[in-house]
Amino acid sequence: MSTLSDTTTPAAAETAERARRAPAPRTYRGLSDRALAWIFVTPVVVLLLAINIFPLVWNIWLSFTTYRANRPGMEVRNIGTANYERLLSQEDVWLSLQHTAHFVTWSLALQVLLGFGLAWLLNKNFRSNGIWTTMIVLPMMLSPAVVGTFWTYLFQPQIGIFNAILAPFVGSTQFSMIADAQLAPWAIVLVDTWMWTPFVMLICLAGLRSVPRDLYEAAEVDGASSWRQFYTITLPMVLPFLMLAVLFRGIENFKMFDMVVELTSGGPGSVTELANIYLKREAFEKWRTGYAAALAVILFVTVFGFANIYVKVWTKVKQR
Amino acid sequence: MSTSAHSIVEPTARVKWMAGVLVAAYALVTLIPIVWIVMTGFKSPSDSIAYPPKVIFEPTLEGYVNVFTTRSRQSAEYMAQLPPPQTWYEELVRERNMVITGPSRFADRYMNSLIIGFGATFLTVILGVMAAYAFSRFRVPLRDDLMFFILSTRMFPPVAVAIPIFLMYRELGLSDTHLGMIVLYTAVNLSLAVWLLKGFIDEIPREYEEAAMVDGYSRFQAFRKVVLPQAKAGIAATAIFSLIFSWNEYNFAILLTSGQAQTAPPFIPLIIGEGGLDWPAVSAATTLFILPVLIFTVLLRKHLLAGITFGAVRR
Numbered sequence: 326m327s328t329l330s331d332t333t334t335p336a337a338a339e340t341a342e343r344a345r346r347a348p349a350p351r352t353y354r355g356l357s358d359r360a361l362a363w364i365f366v367t368p369v370v371v372l373l374l375a376i377n378i379f380p381l382v383w384n385i386w387l388s389f390t391t392y393r394a395n396r397p398g399m400e401v402r403n404i405g406t407a408n409y410e411r412l413l414s415q416e417d418v419w420l421s422l423q424h425t426a427h428f429v430t431w432s433l434a435l436q437v438l439l440g441f442g443l444a445w446l447l448n449k450n451f452r453s454n455g456i457w458t459t460m461i462v463l464p465m466m467l468s469p470a471v472v473g474t475f476w477t478y479l480f481q482p483q484i485g486i487f488n489a490i491l492a493p494f495v496g497s498t499q500f501s502m503i504a505d506a507q508l509a510p511w512a513i514v515l516v517d518t519w520m521w522t523p524f525v526m527l528i529c530l531a532g533l534r535s536v537p538r539d540l541y542e543a544a545e546v547d548g549a550s551s552w553r554q555f556y557t558i559t560l561p562m563v564l565p566f567l568m569l570a571v572l573f574r575g576i577e578n579f580k581m582f583d584m585v586v587e588l589t590s591g592g593p594g595s596v597t598e599l600a601n602i603y604l605k606r607e608a609f610e611k612w613r614t615g616y617a618a619a620l621a622v623i624l625f626v627t628v629f630g631f632a633n634i635y636v637k638v639w640t641k642v643k644q645r
Numbered sequence: 646m647s648t649s650a651h652s653i654v655e656p657t658a659r660v661k662w663m664a665g666v667l668v669a670a671y672a673l674v675t676l677i678p679i680v681w682i683v684m685t686g687f688k689s690p691s692d693s694i695a696y697p698p699k700v701i702f703e704p705t706l707e708g709y710v711n712v713f714t715t716r717s718r719q720s721a722e723y724m725a726q727l728p729p730p731q732t733w734y735e736e737l738v739r740e741r742n743m744v745i746t747g748p749s750r751f752a753d754r755y756m757n758s759l760i761i762g763f764g765a766t767f768l769t770v771i772l773g774v775m776a777a778y779a780f781s782r783f784r785v786p787l788r789d790d791l792m793f794f795i796l797s798t799r800m801f802p803p804v805a806v807a808i809p810i811f812l813m814y815r816e817l818g819l820s821d822t823h824l825g826m827i828v829l830y831t832a833v834n835l836s837l838a839v840w841l842l843k844g845f846i847d848e849i850p851r852e853y854e855e856a857a858m859v860d861g862y863s864r865f866q867a868f869r870k871v872v873l874p875q876a877k878a879g880i881a882a883t884a885i886f887s888l889i890f891s892w893n894e895y896n897f898a899i900l901l902t903s904g905q906a907q908t909a910p911p912f913i914p915l916i917i918g919e920g921g922l923d924w925p926a927v928s929a930a931t932t933l934f935i936l937p938v939l940i941f942t943v944l945l946r947k948h949l950l951a952g953i954t955f956g957a958v959r960r
Contacts, residue, residue: 463939466939621808
């Protein structure tokens with residue numbers, strides 16, 4: 326037990342003190358690891374709580390009220406699920422969801438086809454493929470809003486370069502990709518595909534490069550044809566990567582706002598009015614804050630639900 | 646063994662050549678819009694709306710002058726009594742019977758984009774590397790839950806938080822301020838930053854810091870002088886991503902900024918409204934805006950591509 330008493334010399338006390346500290350494996354100068362861990366993690370967690378969780382909870386609360394952001398003094402009533410009921414009975418909402426589904430499905434399909442194809446070609450390791458990769462990647466580095474803006478120019482009837490290039494095939498430069506109700510939904514798919522195919526391509530390329538070479542060599546020894554190798558080795562090995570790219574792009578395109586707003590601003594009529602554009606109009610043009618908050622909750626739950634199911638499937642595919 | 650010549654293991658020269666041609670064709674087609682916009686920036690207004698579109702034209706800097714100035718049209722008599730133009734850009738404007746009335750707001754918006762982009766990137770890297778280090782080295786309570794929480798904030802659609810953030814910023818006076826935008830973009834960037842940096846720090850052997858600490862460094866000094874230099878590649882990738890995101894962001898910018906803190910992406914589409922359909926000016930502004938990103942991409946391709954595929958490759 327303690328040998329310390331009033332009569333021990335200072336030197337002895339110091340020795341005892343040192344002996345008491347000795348069981349700790351090492352002691353270093355400065356703050357303890359525990360303190361440093363707190364200091365290092367807290368700012369990030371606080372910031373994310375303030376900018377993500379707190380607004381999310383607030384948004385859920387707003388969705389049950391009659392709040393209007395342009396009338397701060399107004400009395401706010403709690404109206405239960407009335408906003409949700411109104412939303413689901415509104416045809417505009419269903420239409421905007423349909424437009425979103427069309428946009429997400431087709432842009433994903435095209436990007437997967439083109440992206441995988443390009444990655445497969447790039448994986449042939451021909452000379453100077455680094456330069457071509459860089460060139461192909463450029464569109465995805467640009468600001469979507471600015472991309473939307475300058476594509477309106479490229480899509481102009483007669484004077485637009487897009488129409489001029491297509492003229493020999495369609496026989497006219499008079500058509501307008503963004504002012505024609507039939508074509509506009511495809512215009513946004515096209516621009517999104519132009520912009521984001523490289524992303525799918527890069528992820529697929531990472532997948533292709535992760536396939537061990539000896540798998541192919543073994544298949545070669547077994548006399549498997551190229552097609553067979555593609556179906557039994559390449560595709561299953563790349564699938565988890567491809568699915569991940571689809572998840573990222575799917576979430577992003579479900580949230581799409583900037584590029585389409587600048588390209589078509591939801592028109593003509595409302596044929597390219599995606600869910601988020603509808604929401605923005607309700608929230609910040611018509612100022613039905615509570616109603617828009619309810620739509621935000623629905624969209625959020627949809628993305629989260631889909632993403633969760635998808636990730637479960639993805640984990641299964643990955644383990645196979 | 647003629648079959649081995651056709652194997653996937655090592656493609657034949659002909660297959661390689663075909664693949665190269667197809668990829669090059671795609672690359673050239675995909676570049677047309679960007680090249681066309683850069684070209685349009687140097688066209689005169691009439692050349693920009695010529696039918697058929699002009700590939701060969703006489704270049705002019707009118708678009709660039711128009712981006713940076715505001716102008717007003719004057720009568721011939723007024724133009725005649727003016728002293729001769731002092732500068733080449735005044736001369737250019739006067740050919741259109743106009744005089745420069747002042748600078749446009751483009752330079753300010755561009756500056757805002759720079760301030761907010763670099764501010765958010767700086768903050769993201771500092772906070773991100775600290776949290777990543779803590780998650781990598783210390784026994785943080787609920788570590789896996791916290792890491793998942795941080796990642797999940799990335800899945801948040803901005804719409805689910807946009808309305809309350811708008812209201813919150815209005816209350817706090819952060820709307821249309823540089824600080825408000827820097828904080829917001831930092832929060833958005835952090836999830837990716839923490840995950841990316843943790844991966845890089847995990848790879849640095851702990852023995853390095855421990856040796857430094859035995860030599861009398863405090864844990865914080867070891868972090869600063871030993872770990873940070875080792876994590877340079879990760880920090881570079883994180884910084885590039887954060888910068889590009891903040892530079893390109895539009896959804897929050899259009900909601901939360903309108904005047905003094907407005908960035909370039911919400912501003913560029915407005916140039917159309919100001920000067921009729923001034924396509925050369927829009928194209929000039931676009932060119933100036935995308936130029937840094939294009940240069941970045943070409944110069945820092947390795948870091949950038951590592952960052953993009955990171956999530957797929959490492960996790």
